[in-house]
Amino acid sequence: MTQSEPTEQKRAGRPFPVSWDQFHRDCRALSWRLNELGPFHAVIAITRGGLVPAAIVARELGLRVIDTVCIASYEHDKQGELQVLKGVSDQTATLGGGTGKGLLIIDDLVDTGKTGRMVRSMLPDAHFAAVYAKPKGRPLVDTFITEVSQDTWIFFPWDTGLSFQPPLKDGAG
Numbered sequence: 001m002t003q004s005e006p007t008e009q010k011r012a013g014r015p016f017p018v019s020w021d022q023f024h025r026d027c028r029a030l031s032w033r034l035n036e037l038g039p040f041h042a043v044i045a046i047t048r049g050g051l052v053p054a055a056i057v058a059r060e061l062g063l064r065v066i067d068t069v070c071i072a073s074y075e076h077d078k079q080g081e082l083q084v085l086k087g088v089s090d091q092t093a094t095l096g097g098g099t100g101k102g103l104l105i106i107d108d109l110v111d112t113g114k115t116g117r118m119v120r121s122m123l124p125d126a127h128f129a130a131v132y133a134k135p136k137g138r139p140l141v142d143t144f145i146t147e148v149s150q151d152t153w154i155f156f157p158w159d160t161g162l163s164f165q166p167p168l169k170d171g172a173g
């Protein structure tokens with residue numbers, strides 16, 4: 001990528017900030033939906049973004065076997081090559097009969113669907129859930145809570161902090 005190319009975040013343009021409170025509510029809503037679809041043997045969080053929703057969903061569904069698939073692709077807001085740094089453990093793979101049946105994969109969001117496609121190829125029979133979905137990634141997930149437009153960039157509470165916001169009207173501050 002050359003210096004002048006915009007990042008995925010800049011290209012997306014429309015900011016969608018999510019507070020801890022909102023994120024917790026959305027994860028609880030996801031848990032309600034998943035509770036009707038289970039039971040699941042284990043939760044698999046796609047790190048790192050999937051760790052927070054996975055903890056909340058696991059708490060709500062009473063699941064105590066939690067594994068990770070560690071995938072890196074975005075360096076802050078630029079997507080590069082997908083790298084699988086760690087797959088599921090042999091123990092979790094056995095619980096899912098080798099194909100992921102009865103396993104619940106969780107991520108914070110699906111955007112282009114690249115990450116989702118990768119985990120689906122690893123565990124084709126697992127249930128894949130994300131809290132937020134953009135249109136390109138939506139066909140990859142079985143369950144999600146809120147759809148946002150493709151030109152939206154979601155700002156998660158663990159990536160943001162409180163800061164001064166200038167008033168909408170110029171000079172009103």
Ligand SMILES: O=P(O)(O)OC[C@H]1O[C@H](OP(=O)(O)OP(=O)(O)O)[C@H](O)[C@@H]1O
Pocket residue numbers: 046047048049050071072073074075076107108109110111112113114115116137
């Ligand atoms: O649908 P895609 O276009 O593949 O994008 C979605 C993925 O991008 C983000 O992860 P990221 O690679 O930034 O890593 P992180 O979870 O460690 O922040 C997000 O948490 C999803 O896993």
Ligand SMILES: Nc1nc2[nH]cnc2c(=O)[nH]1
Pocket residue numbers: 074109111152153154155156159
């Ligand atoms: N924080 C964040 N990470 C992403 N990775 C891919 N899309 C997004 C997004 O909208 N927000």
Ligand SMILES: [Mg+2]
Pocket residue numbers: 046047048049050107
């Ligand atoms: Mg991620």
